Amino acid sequence: MRYIFLFLMIFAMFSPSKTDAQVVQLAKSGVSAYEILLAENVSSTEIKAAEVLQNYFYEVTRVKLPIARKPEEAKLYIALKKNSTLEDEGSAEGFTIKNDGKQIVIKGGTETGMLYGVYYFVRTLLHCKKWAPNEKAECPKILDLKIQFPLNIVEIPAFAYREVYSTAENDQEYMDWYGLHRLDDLWGLWGHSFSKLVPTYFFSTHPEYFALVDGQRRTDQLCLSNKEVLKITLENLSQHFKDNPAAKYWSVSPNDNNNFCECELCRKTDEEEGGPQGSLIRFVNKIAAHYPEKTFTTLAYGATLEPPQHTKPRANVIIFLSNIDLYRNQPVATEPSAARFRNILKGWLNQTSRIFIWDYYTQFTNYLAPFPDARNIGVNIDYYKKLGVTGVFAQMGGNSYVDQNELKTYLLSRKLWNATLNDEQLLEEFLQGYYGNAAPLIKDYMLRLKKSLGESRRRLDIYGNPVNEYNSYLSPNKMEDFSNQFDAAEKLAENSVIRQRIQKLRLAFDFTYLQQARFYGLEKHGAFTENRSGKLSVRKDLPLRVKRFVKKAEAAGVKALSEGGIAPAEYLQEWKKVFENGLIKNKALGAKVQFHKPFVPEFPAKEEATLTDGMYGFKDFSYNWLLFENGFSATLDLSAEKQVEKVTIDFLEDQRHWIFLPASVIIHVSTDGNAFQEVKQPVFFSLKEKDTAETHKARFSVGSKVRFIKISAEPLQTLPAWKPSRSKKPLIAIAEIWVE
Numbered sequence: 055m056r057y058i059f060l061f062l063m064i065f066a067m068f069s070p071s072k073t074d075a076q077v078v079q080l081a082k083s084g085v086s087a088y089e090i091l092l093a094e095n096v097s098s099t100e101i102k103a104a105e106v107l108q109n110y111f112y113e114v115t116r117v118k119l120p121i122a123r124k125p126e127e128a129k130l131y132i133a134l135k136k137n138s139t140l141e142d143e144g145s146a147e148g149f150t151i152k153n154d155g156k157q158i159v160i161k162g163g164t165e166t167g168m169l170y171g172v173y174y175f176v177r178t179l180l181h182c183k184k185w186a187p188n189e190k191a192e193c194p195k196i197l198d199l200k201i202q203f204p205l206n207i208v209e210i211p212a213f214a215y216r217e218v219y220s221t222a223e224n225d226q227e228y229m230d231w232y233g234l235h236r237l238d239d240l241w242g243l244w245g246h247s248f249s250k251l252v253p254t255y256f257f258s259t260h261p262e263y264f265a266l267v268d269g270q271r272r273t274d275q276l277c278l279s280n281k282e283v284l285k286i287t288l289e290n291l292s293q294h295f296k297d298n299p300a301a302k303y304w305s306v307s308p309n310d311n312n313n314f315c316e317c318e319l320c321r322k323t324d325e326e327e328g329g330p331q332g333s334l335i336r337f338v339n340k341i342a343a344h345y346p347e348k349t350f351t352t353l354a355y356g357a358t359l360e361p362p363q364h365t366k367p368r369a370n371v372i373i374f375l376s377n378i379d380l381y382r383n384q385p386v387a388t389e390p391s392a393a394r395f396r397n398i399l400k401g402w403l404n405q406t407s408r409i410f411i412w413d414y415y416t417q418f419t420n421y422l423a424p425f426p427d428a429r430n431i432g433v434n435i436d437y438y439k440k441l442g443v444t445g446v447f448a449q450m451g452g453n454s455y456v457d458q459n460e461l462k463t464y465l466l467s468r469k470l471w472n473a474t475l476n477d478e479q480l481l482e483e484f485l486q487g488y489y490g491n492a493a494p495l496i497k498d499y500m501l502r503l504k505k506s507l508g509e510s511r512r513r514l515d516i517y518g519n520p521v522n523e524y525n526s527y528l529s530p531n532k533m534e535d536f537s538n539q540f541d542a543a544e545k546l547a548e549n550s551v552i553r554q555r556i557q558k559l560r561l562a563f564d565f566t567y568l569q570q571a572r573f574y575g576l577e578k579h580g581a582f583t584e585n586r587s588g589k590l591s592v593r594k595d596l597p598l599r600v601k602r603f604v605k606k607a608e609a610a611g612v613k614a615l616s617e618g619g620i621a622p623a624e625y626l627q628e629w630k631k632v633f634e635n636g637l638i639k640n641k642a643l644g645a646k647v648q649f650h651k652p653f654v655p656e657f658p659a660k661e662e663a664t665l666t667d668g669m670y671g672f673k674d675f676s677y678n679w680l681l682f683e684n685g686f687s688a689t690l691d692l693s694a695e696k697q698v699e700k701v702t703i704d705f706l707e708d709q710r711h712w713i714f715l716p717a718s719v720i721i722h723v724s725t726d727g728n729a730f731q732e733v734k735q736p737v738f739f740s741l742k743e744k745d746t747a748e749t750h751k752a753r754f755s756v757g758s759k760v761r762f763i764k765i766s767a768e769p770l771q772t773l774p775a776w777k778p779s780r781s782k783k784p785l786i787a788i789a790e791i792w793v794e
Contacts (some may be wrong), residue, residue, distance in 0.1 A: 215445025671789025
């Protein structure tokens with residue numbers, strides 16, 4: 055009892071009483087007694103912080119506070135200072151906002167922390183809101199501005215590294231407003247760096263510097279047991295340090311493929327450590343020991359995902375762990391497909407406290423696809439923080455707009471700074487502030503879309519496609535239902551700004567509608583119709599609809615429709631070709647197809663009907679194409695003998711996704727399905743390295759009556775040297791079989 059009484063006395067001594075609280079007038083009727091105080095010798099960032107405070111104070115109160123360099127006794131100040139003791143509290147980027155009598159002091163652990171403190175003051179005490187990147191902050195007009203003392207704000211970021219790779223990176227003020235990082239500002243070398251550390255030009259004279267894969271030296275990875283490789287790496291890093299002395303991190307990571315060296319020394323290390331991560335960590339540790347004053351990052355990704363069994367990363371090595379293989383239906387902590395990742399993360403944390411997570415929050419094959427994962431954000435950040443993760447790279451579309459771009463960027467930005475914030479309150483705050491009267495309908499739409507996804511039992515995949523959901527949570531009926539809800543939301547918008555925000559959110563459904571129209575082709579909801587005379591033509595409403603979509607997409611900041619994909623203007627050109635070329639009459643329309651080899655089930659399109667639905671494919675492999683891993687072989691049944699002049703097969707080449715043209719294509723024809731005769735003109739495709747996706751046609755002249763057509767396409771025997779992978783095979787993609 056005595057201890058409880060003592061605690062209560064101490065609590066009472068240090069807790070502010072009602073009499074301690076004081077309302078202080080910062081401005082009234084265009085007048086303020088305050089000035090902004092800076093030290094005499096300050097950096098450009100500190101000057102920027104003072105000007106930010108000055109500008110926003112004027113925006114709210116119509117008072118322009120003077121910026122002073124020397125204090126005067128009679129003056130009241132909002133002083134901006136640096137406070138090195140904040141490093142002891144957890145982060146130099148943190149800040150405090152306190153009062154000393156009527157003086158207000160904003161202190162940052164660094165000048166950047168001071169700037170973050172100013173923006174905190176602006177958004178909490180001046181009540182300005184910066185809802186979205188590349189949009190102006192919204193400030194109230196408060197001519198009679200009062201705040202309550204005492205001020206005792208201490209803010210330390212939840213994570214040492216906080217990056218939201220979205221359109222936020224195009225807006226420096228948004229980055230500063232929420233204390234975000236940009237990888238280009240922090241890394242001297244970023245990502246997959248082996249080729250930068252030991253350039254491939256060494257291969258001609260020293261192939262032993264490079265990985266032994268399947269008995270051959272290859273340039274796609276390094277031999278990490280070779281002492282000269284370490285020497286060259288150290289020398290190159292030394293030069294990089296001189297060229298970029300301000301960089302904080304340096305990546306020493308394998309190139310972007312799953313290969314690794316299988317030479318005797320590397321293999322011995324990997325057997326001891328449980329995999330290729332063993333050679334990598336030992337190599338990185340040697341570099342870290344040579345440069346103990348530098349901080350290195352290395353990717354736990356692909357072949358190096360798992361932690362080594364014995365060797366721990368040195369103290370100046372950070373593990374950058376990717377969770378790219380997960381589905382996004384549920385948060386990481388509960389998503390069934392994340393079970394292995396959770397075990398791997400805990401395994402790494404048993405070895406080091408320095409872990410950054412590479413996380414993903416968009417569909418990379420279709421940036422504008424409806425991707426309802428926003429409610430996972432807060433739970434994911436909480437999970438990482440609880441386990442002791444020290445940094446997060448949350449990847450969206452970079453400088454390109456993606457579905458729910460504003461909401462996801464906001465939630466990630468707020469939670470990465472302060473993981474204790476309530477997720478539902480943040481969501482409500484954003485929806486009310488950004489969508490105004492329409493907020494309840496927008497929230498209801500998001501809940502219903504998420505529920506519909508759950509009921510469909512479909513996987514939310516960052517490499518999926520909204521077209522593949524044409525008979526699940528994005529079916530025509532559901533699309534129409536959501537469209538009606540957006541109509542209602544637009545009617546509730548108070549002004550044109552909020553209406554445009556709703557229309558940006560609606561882009562996901564505009565895009566899905568157009569993609570599905572091409573997918574349906576001649577079917578209901580498709581892009582084409584057939585009139586009474588049998589002529590095929592484009593639906594009349596589509597050209598205008600496409601133009602409107604492209605115009606809105608460009609206005610929203612859509613730079614690409616997918617990772618490394620086409621821009622809206624190119625998408626418009628694709629559609630123009632559809633409008634100009636239309637569809638050709640196809641005697642194989644609706645014909646039965648019997649596959650002799652299975653297609654890849656992850657991208658089913660319309661299954662067998664894909665190849666005879668009368669609709670050609672575009673440059674996006676993830677819909678209207680069937681993919682085959684072990685070659686293609688199928689027989690087409692025209693249901694009756696028909697005069698066939700030509701047979702044409704559509705193929706896709708998209709080397710970025712391991713899709714290659716077949717080595718050869720042959721066809722056989724038959725009238726009875728038993729005796730087949732080869733059409734003596736096989737098609738051979740040449741193999742060249744390409745960065746872009748392209749469609750190709752294999753054409754055959756027949757000139758006889760046939761009923762059955764057997765098509766065989768042989769795949770490449772191995773992947774070419776410029777696109778290596780231990781886990782991938784050359785794929786063949788086919789969209790349509792045309793019979794004329």
